[in-house]
Amino acid sequence: MLLTLLAATGLGLLRIRNLFAVVMLAGVYSLLSAGLFTVMDAVDVAFTEAAVGAGISTVLFLGALALCGHHESRPGHTPLLPLFVVCLTGIALVYGTMDMPPFGGADNPVHHHVADHYLEESYHEIGIPNVVTSVLASYRGYDTMGETTVVFAAAVGVMILLIGARTRRERPGGEEGDG
């Protein structure tokens, strides 16, 4: 059910050209996916996705829209090549899932190997009940440090781009042709 809603939202995103609506719809999409994550037992992820997808990114998009205008112009040409690429990729993926273990199967390899260790040993080794936190901050704490760095890198990037006055609007003099 959720998935169907998601699919509908996706199609809506594709068609609508008023970007305000699209951003709102993207927020809805995020919330729906957060719902999906909850259903799939990924409560932490759902929480985060709701905060990020529906919260931060919506705010950022709205800010960007305020600056960049909110109407999307009609594409000038039929996007056949992208369509082809997308279909190809999709078919490849579907083909790939053919041999994938069935959804939700408890015997799937994913759930064994290291996952078992986390679930069985983490309380003993780390002492906190939320396994996700254990894995996030300890077993794979280094990934999280990388994640923190990514966020920091994004801040540096945004600062580099947006700090200071609006610069060099149209400055053909400073540019060189390459034709």
Added chain:
Amino acid sequence: MNIGLLVSHYNYWVVIFLMMVGFYILISRGNLIKKVIGLNVFQTSVFMLYITLGKITAGTPPILTEGEVVYSNPLPHVLILTAIVVGIATTSVALALAIRIKEAYGTVEEDEINRIEAGIEAGG
């Protein structure tokens, strides 16, 4: 193709469909903001793929409690938490870039930007 496969893989396929919608928006749309939205959708759908992998039917969230329970796999959750953060980081940089492009070119439509750039190249 049998029904069993359809049932057991239905989730994957919808997720793939969503992924492709996002991907399509990303590569086919000329508006830079819309592209970023597409990227977001694309990435969110990939997250769903991971989470779908981690689900065990009749499992519960991996927060340890008393008694014999089946927990869903926590590892994909962790990976996706990281990925979500990475996603929003990318989005913010992309939007900042779009803003600067708007300031420099007066538009965020790819076609018009290409026209302006072609103009520079011919004129220079």
Added chain:
Amino acid sequence: MTTELILSLVLPVVGAALILLLRRNPNAREAASLVTAGALFAVVLRIYGAVSDGALPEVVLAEPIPGISIALEAEPLGVLFALIASFLWIVTTAYSIGYMRGHHEKNQTRFYLFFAFAISSVMGVAFAGNLFTLFVFYEVLSLTTFPLVTHAGTEKAKRAGRVYLGVLFSTSIVFQLLAIIWVYAMTGTLDFEPGGILRGVMPVPAGVVPVLLALFVFGIGKAAVMPFHRWLPAAMVAPTPVSALLHAVAVVKAGVFAVLKITVYVFGIDFLSELGASTWLMWIAAATIILGSLVAFTKDNLKARLAYSTVSQLSYVVLGAMLANSWGVIGSGMHIAMHAFGKITLFFCAGAIMVAAHRSEVSQLGGLGRKMPVTFAAFFIGTLSIVGLPPTGGSWSKWFLGLGSLEAGQVGLMAVLMVSSLLSLAYLLEIPLKGFFGKDAEIADHHGDSAGHEGHGGHEDPDGHEDHYRAPRWSLAAIVTTAAACLALFVYPEPFYRLMVMVVGQ
């Protein structure tokens, strides 16, 4: 002996450094150049002494790629080439002093500088101990001579430089390098060895050897085998001393020398003659000989005519190598020497004529011989040597080449040799004949682009005191030396002959 080997490379570079240091004082600069040249010759003579006593000194300089080294080795063939090049460097330096000053060339320091570098790389080619070293110095030679070719800096010089590097690099990279790596892939070694290294990899797939040989012969663009000869006439925009030493002796000889060396030490002449792999290349060389001569006929520009003559003569050496027998190889090696002395004389004369009389076209030379008798007499001797007539050294190499073709059973080639000798006689002899017996062309030549200079040649000189029909003293001395050498080599070809016999005898 290894010290001498390294010195032969280093000395010219030291000379170059001195030249650069002394650039403010032309006299000191040129003295440095001369002294270096003399010292280099002395070093090569010492190596010659050792090698003719049977030593084979070698030294490894570096190992750029594991298993492949930059190594120097003095063997008879290399010594022969080094002797010629280092001796002629002295003569050419002397000549240049007169020419460059007489012609008021710009950037003279750069000229001497790169000349020294070029000689260093020529030594590297001569003493290369393996294919890789040969290739490296071959390329360095192309690079270091490029500034000399484009010395004038004009649009024409730039175009010539493009052709020069274009042809030399294209052929060497696409054909020669491919062949070298191919040899390495098959044999696992690149070292020159008496009797060749390819013999060891039998069975060689059918057809590979001729292809490989062709890759080498065409890949060594400096040998100017048609159709890759275009760079040589183009390079004639360079100042005449450059044409004389580099494009009549060092560079082109580096090419044919490489062909000969590869034939002898990579393929092995016995191996080649057994397979008969070189026959078709022999005919290409023969065709180049004839065609080159024919083109030379049509050229009115003196330097261009000499250039095509060089194209033609170079293929004698290639031909000798492709004959793949002892006499052929001896003749080939001898011809490197004999042609060097002959052709440098001719170029020196051409330069002297240009400096003294400001003429560059054959048709303008009428009667000039009476005003410049020494120059034209030397030209005559040079002509005889090139054609291969006694009493000049050139007759020996022709003789051995003839013997070689007979031994190979190629009577057709004998005919080619005869015809081309006649042709070269015809197009070269025209010049001294015109000079001595022709009508004075002074009035008729105001169409040529040197006519302007001609009219008030004396006033063009800022110095103003030079008699404009006399070649500069330094240059004249050089001309006399090389002409005399042509004659002397007829009487005493011994050193070169001995070296070549050692090559074949191994």
Added chain:
Amino acid sequence: MREEVIVRVGAKVLAPFIITFALYVHFHGDYSPGGGFQAGVILAAAFALLALVYGLDEVQRVLPPWFVQTCAAMGVVIYAGVGVATMLLGHNYLGYNALAPDPTHAEHGQHYGILLVELGVLVTVFGVMVSVFYLFAGRVRKAQ
């Protein structure tokens, strides 16, 4: 911004709650969903809310841009610093067991370690989110 008393008061009342909630999310991350990242986001949202209501300048007076930028960097230093600390204590990088006060119960170190790194995450995420918000909002204001 219009001077709407209700909104202003509402925001004023709400903000402390949001901040408290953020801290709850942070410290309770061991037991329930949540952690440094979510807490940081929520904390940043509190200030974003205040900025929307009181205006950017007001908030920037309390929470100047240089401060949030320093926060953004500081969190990374905290996180990476914990790693360096464990390393100096003779364990591998991020080996939290090193942090245990009592070596016989080395696993207690995990608690401290996780709390500290989550704090690092919180500081960075808060700093970054507010910085980015400032920059975007600043642009919007200038454009108007």
Added chain:
Amino acid sequence: MSQHFPILQVVVPLLAAPLCIFVRNGRAAWGLAVLASWVSLGIALALLGQVGTGGVISYAIGDWLPPIGIEYRVDIVNAWVLVIVAGIGALVSPYALVSVEREIEARRIPLFYSAYLLCLCGLLGIAITGDVFNVFVFLEISSLSAYALIALGKDRRALTSAFRYLVMGSVGATFIVIGIGLLYSMTGSLNMADLAQLLPGVWESRTVRVAYGFLAVGFCLKLALFPLHLWLPNAYTYAPSPVTAFMASTATKVAVYMLLRFFLTVFGWHFSFEQMELDRVLLPLALVAIVSMSLVAIFQVNVKRLLAYSSVAQIGYMVLGLSFATVTGLTATLLHLFNHALMKGALFMAMGCVMYRVGSVRIGAMAGLGRRMPVTMAAFVVGGLSLVGVPLTVGFVSKWYLILGALERGWWPVAVLILLTSLMALVYVWRVVEVAYFREYQGEGEAREAPWMLLWPTWALVALNLYFGIDAGRTAGIARQAAEVLMAGIGP
């Protein structure tokens, strides 16, 4: 301390990056960047020394043994890549000082160094890790900072090229994530060594094959393999000079490394070449890349763009070496990884010097610089010759192994093609050289030699070009050793 080198390799620049924000002063940030880069280089060299004698180093982060935790795994292959990245970083950082002060406004300079260090740390992190998901995280660190760095370019087209790079880079990264997810779904592991052992059991599954495909496309986007190279030329052209020099010599190299690591270590040679027949795809792509991009380079009028296209062609050489599927071919790839970093670094740095004095890198602007900026242009000439593959430069050594590899496979037309494209390189390098030496200077003002601070890093790279061209024994030895390790799967 030395047992912590693997992690310090990454953490040193990672910690230096936020510190740059604290100091808020361009010069001080620069000092930090230089310090961190050189420490990184020292560590990288030490690691190379350690694995050269002691085999593989495994470092369990957080004391959690793999595959439970994240593992840093250093063998000769990634030690080699680390040295390349850190080495270029160590030379670019001092170079940046003067160049950045000219090209970037003062308040952004500490941010520049911060982003630069993050990029360095990201690239090192990718190279050193033994965990597939960790690859993605560090990939994003390096990419995000790279987008920002490119956008710092003066020309407004820097912005659009950064955006295009961002879009293509994110697609690449997302493809990689999908690939990793599929692999994970089949094995339940994220550790490379572990995956290498588990994968043969599920080789036959379609999922693994598709995962392979997605990873391939993702990496090829990142390494700009034709025809997925569209982001590269503009990004390199409009980025600030030190950024171009850094990115061109490191970013694509690391992407090539990832490709090798995944295809040869994680999946293994047998799967890549026997089951997937990777060579059949890569060979034509590489050849087309080499030929077409060399051709395009010939017609460029902006020298930075010319070099950028040449980079795409050179990446083709690296992929070509891989497609031979032999030790010699792989040696050529690994060697060219290093050698190309040296030559492109030198060339782009020389262009940075020109940019600094002349303010333009169009071919026309080079006129007369042979006399005005002799030291700079001499560096360009040597770098260019190296690019062509003239003997005694590193370029030759790469070509040598590449051709040897082609001949070993009996693919002599490929060998001929490699040689022909060298000639094309000669043409495009020569176009610049001719203008620089044969035309009169036309710009206004007195174009003097570039400052010493720009020249010495440039010439350091030029000297390395020559040094490792004359004595390639060590580099070739390491490359061969690394190739053998890759061919054998995970090392001993």
